[in-house]
Amino acid sequence: xxxxxxxxxxxxxxxxxxxxxxxxxxxxxxxxxxxxxxxxxxxxxxxxxxxxxxxxxxxxxxxxxxxxxxxxxxxxxxxxxxxxxxxxxxxxxxxxxxxxxxxxxxxxxxxxxxxxxxxxxxxxxxxxxxxxxxxxxxxxxxxxxxxxxxxxxxxxxxxxxxxxxxxxxxxxxxxxxxxxxxxxxxxxxxxxxxxxxxxxxxxxxxxxxxxxxxxxxxxxxxxx
Amino acid sequence: xxxxxxxxxxxxxxxxxxxxxxxxxxxxxxxxxxxxxxxxxxxxxxxxxxxxxxxxxxxxxxxxxxxxxxxxxxxxxxxxxxxxxxxxxxxxxxxxxxxxxxxxxxxxxxxxxxxxxxxxxxxxxxxxxxxxxxxxxxxxxxxxxxxxxxxxxxxxxxxxxxxxxxxxxxxxxxxxxxxxxxxxxxxxxxxxxxxxxxxxxxxxxxxxxxxxxxxxxxxxxxxxxxxxxxxxxxxxxxxxxxxxxxxxxxxxxxxxxxxxxxxxxxxxxxxxxxxxxxxxxxxxxxxxxxxxxxxxxxxxxxxxxxxx
Numbered sequence: 001x002x003x004x005x006x007x008x009x010x011x012x013x014x015x016x017x018x019x020x021x022x023x024x025x026x027x028x029x030x031x032x033x034x035x036x037x038x039x040x041x042x043x044x045x046x047x048x049x050x051x052x053x054x055x056x057x058x059x060x061x062x063x064x065x066x067x068x069x070x071x072x073x074x075x076x077x078x079x080x081x082x083x084x085x086x087x088x089x090x091x092x093x094x095x096x097x098x099x100x101x102x103x104x105x106x107x108x109x110x111x112x113x114x115x116x117x118x119x120x121x122x123x124x125x126x127x128x129x130x131x132x133x134x135x136x137x138x139x140x141x142x143x144x145x146x147x148x149x150x151x152x153x154x155x156x157x158x159x160x161x162x163x164x165x166x167x168x169x170x171x172x173x174x175x176x177x178x179x180x181x182x183x184x185x186x187x188x189x190x191x192x193x194x195x196x197x198x199x200x201x202x203x204x205x206x207x208x209x210x211x212x213x214x215x216x217x218x219x220x221x222x223x224x
Numbered sequence: 225x226x227x228x229x230x231x232x233x234x235x236x237x238x239x240x241x242x243x244x245x246x247x248x249x250x251x252x253x254x255x256x257x258x259x260x261x262x263x264x265x266x267x268x269x270x271x272x273x274x275x276x277x278x279x280x281x282x283x284x285x286x287x288x289x290x291x292x293x294x295x296x297x298x299x300x301x302x303x304x305x306x307x308x309x310x311x312x313x314x315x316x317x318x319x320x321x322x323x324x325x326x327x328x329x330x331x332x333x334x335x336x337x338x339x340x341x342x343x344x345x346x347x348x349x350x351x352x353x354x355x356x357x358x359x360x361x362x363x364x365x366x367x368x369x370x371x372x373x374x375x376x377x378x379x380x381x382x383x384x385x386x387x388x389x390x391x392x393x394x395x396x397x398x399x400x401x402x403x404x405x406x407x408x409x410x411x412x413x414x415x416x417x418x419x420x421x422x423x424x425x426x427x428x429x430x431x432x433x434x435x436x437x438x439x440x441x442x443x444x445x446x447x448x449x450x451x452x453x454x455x456x457x458x459x460x461x462x463x464x465x466x467x468x469x470x471x472x473x474x475x476x477x478x479x480x481x482x483x484x485x486x487x488x489x490x491x492x493x494x495x496x497x498x499x500x501x502x503x504x505x506x507x508x509x510x511x512x513x514x515x516x517x518x519x520x521x522x523x524x525x526x527x528x529x530x531x532x
Contacts, residue, residue, distance in 0.1 A: 062337045071435055074337055074366050081373040082395065103402060105366070111406045113437020114413055209337050 054213050056169075056220075060187065060205040068116050072134075073185055073207055075105040075112065076156045080183040083132075083158060093130040093158075096121045106134065106154075119154075124194050128163030132156040133194045153188040155199065167197050169206070171216035252383050254303045257312035258285055259501050260362035261305040261332065261375075263510035267397040268376045268390050273383075277505045278304070279314065285501055288314045290321075298324045303382065305375060308333035309359035330378050332371045333361055339430045362500060364431030365405040365514060369398040400511065405435065408518040412436060415525045423469040425478060429497060432517065438525075442467040452482060461489045471524045473497050495524040 055061060065073060082104055086094040096107055099121075105111030107121050118138030124131040134154045159166050159182050161174065170182050186204040195202035252273035256262045265275050278297060279288050295318060298304075306315050308331035319327075338357040361367055376394030380387030422433070423442040433440055444460040452460065464472060469492050474483060476496045483494045497520055500513040 063340060068434075068437060070337060070339075071366075071437070074370070074435070077337065078366050078369045078373075078398075081377070082398075085391065085395065103399065103406070105402065108406075110410060111402055113409060113435070115437055207337075209335065211333075211335055215334070 055208060056206075056218070058169075058200045058204070058206055059208045059213075062207050062209050065187075065207065068113065069187070071113065071116060072106050072119070072154055073187075076132075076154065076185050077183070079104040079107070080156070080158065080181075083156075084181050093123065093125060095123050096132065099132075107132070122194065124196075126167070126197050128160045128166030129197065130158050131194065135191050152191050153204075155186040155188075155194075155204065157184045157186060157199075158182070159184070168222060169200075169218060169220045171212065171218060173217050174219055174222065252302050252379065253300055254305065254379075255297065255301050256305045256505075257315050258307060258362060259503075259505060260368070260510045261307075262505040263507055264368070264372045264375060264397070265305060265379075266507035268372065268379060268393050269386075270389075270393060272386055272389065273379075278312075278318070281504050282502070285312050285314070290314045290318045294318060295322045298322045298327070301327055303328045303330060303379070305330045305332060307331075307359055307361065309338070309357055309361065311359035311361075328378075328382065330375055332375065333357075333359075334374070336361055336367060336370060339434065341427065358427055358430050360428035360431060362510075363428055363514075363517075364435055365401050366435050367431050368510070368514075369401055372398050372401070401514075404511065404515060404518065408436065408522060411522050412438075412525065415522075415529050417525060417529065420471060420525060420528050421467060421469045422471045422473070423464055423467060423492075424497075425472070425474045428499060429473060429517075432514075432521075436518075436521065438521070441469055444472070457482060457485060461486060464490045464492055471495065471528050473521070473524070475499055476502070493524060493528055495520050497521070 062070065062073060079099070082102065083094060083099065086098065086102065094102075099107035102108075103111070106116065106119060109117040109119065118136050119134040120137045121132055121134040124133055132155065134156075136152045157167075159170050160180060161170070161172060161182060162177065162180050170184065172179050172182055185207045186199050187207055188202070188204045190203065192202065195204065199206070252269070254265055254269070254273055254275050255278045256265055256275065257278050259277075262275060262277055265273075269275060276297070279285065279290075279294065298318060299322070301324060304315070304319075304327060306312055306329055319329075338361065341356040341358050361371065372394050376390045380390045383390070417438070421441040422438060423444050424433075424440055425444060427443045430440065442463050444463045464486065469490070472486065472490075472492050472494045474494055474496050476498050478496065486492070487494055497517045498513040500510055500517075503509070506512075
């Protein structure tokens with residue numbers, strides 16, 4: 001009986017003070033809030049690095065090209081150096097037949113997949129620029145259903161920056177005389193006649209890559 | 225004594241004369257990170273520059289860990305040709321570990337229209353998303369043409385007395401590459417592709433298939449060079465069945481046992497393509513391997529179209 005009463009005396013209830021628990025809980029919440037804040041700052045920094053936000057309304061990122069349009073785009077970019085070389089050799093811009101004879105795609109369409117061989121190409125020239133304008137004649141005649149509207153019209157424009165009357169917009173500063181030629185590829189969902197020097201007014205979109213807008217200065221007005 | 229000294233002096237001059245003459249003509253020392261770049265640069269410069277690989281032949285660029293001995297290779301380099309999209313990840317640590325003065329890096333991906341990476345989540349409609357790109361920019365012909373032109377131009381800027389030669393060589397080489405593509409496209413024209421559904425083991429071949437006008441229905445295993453586990457293999461088989469694929473392109477080093485299992489389970493035909501990143505560094509390696517790839521693709525299409 002004596003033993004039992006001494007054992008019961010050894011156990012005491014210990015209560016955790018509400019004050020201390022509250023402090024611990026507050027510290028924990030504070031740390032969570034801090035972590036969330038740091039994460040938000042990090043994400044906002046990553047978001048601001050996105051390059052595509054800088055694209056102008058008349059530009060289209062090449063990632064948005066659909067169906068087989070990237071193939072034509074890449075082919076056109078791939079012939080720019082050859083076209084400029086031919087111009088420097090002959091003293092004038094090569095015509096479409098010369099480009100075909102030189103086996104340059106997309107003008108020589110045997111270098112394109114079957115589905116992209118319906119393009120007809122024409123050359124247009126102005127002060128300080130040359131356009132190679134191609135329309136998808138297959139799409140124009142058949143009005144095929146379900147065809148990608150972005151495949152219909154392309155322009156490869158090469159601008160001579162050394163000519164004071166050259167058109168804008170273009171990449172590179174007008175004052176930089178180290179670069180003479182700059183090339184652009186424009187696209188239009190409609191099948192329309194060649195629009196002349198001003199492409200933007202007729203709804204043409206200039207295809208750009210992420211790196212091109214990242215690494216180049218855009219000149220929109222003469223003298224920029 | 226004076227005569228001996230004069231003789232020795234003359235001997236030294238004669239010994240070093242050919243070397244100094246050669247350096248005056250070809251003074252570029254170029255290194256490349258991947259096999260295709262060796263072929264491209266060699267075709268551009270011919271014998272007018274020193275071209276060497278950064279890593280030894282046989283080393284896998286995907287997994288290569290630079291050794292201390294490799295760092296010495298960077299010394300004395302004028303130009304380093306790299307992928308720029310992470311396909312040669314060993315380059316970064318090597319450059320970090322050494323202080324090479326006046327080294328020009330030619331990033332072959334600069335200004336290229338790239339294909340988004342299959343394995344990465346992206347959303348074209350949402351401008352807030354960052355996009356990762358397919359780094360296999362050397363596994364295509366049109367895109368190779370653009371890179372060869374760009375490299376030729378950069379080398380010409382660095383070595384103006386050879387710029388005309390580099391341009392001429394670039395044009396001749398790109399003409400050969402375009403011819404290769406044209407010949408393949410003509411052969412593909414004769415094939416009825418309506419019933420063909422194609423898959424690749426990983427997304428490295430997106431550039432070449434796109435320029436051939438061939439749609440890829442599925443990429444069954446986006447990671448390169450990874451031996452599939454039983455679960456991954458099961459997933460691959462499931463994907464092939466779901467996409468109703470009848471041709472699967474694997475890589476040359478893909479193990480035969482996996483090929484056999486996939487064939488047994490799905491019945492789809494399996495062909496191998498080269499990653500153009502193995503073996504000796506040669507000027508004609510890129511052309512040869514790409515020709516073999518095109519032949520394998522056409523063979524596969526012909527076989528599968530013939531049994532429909």
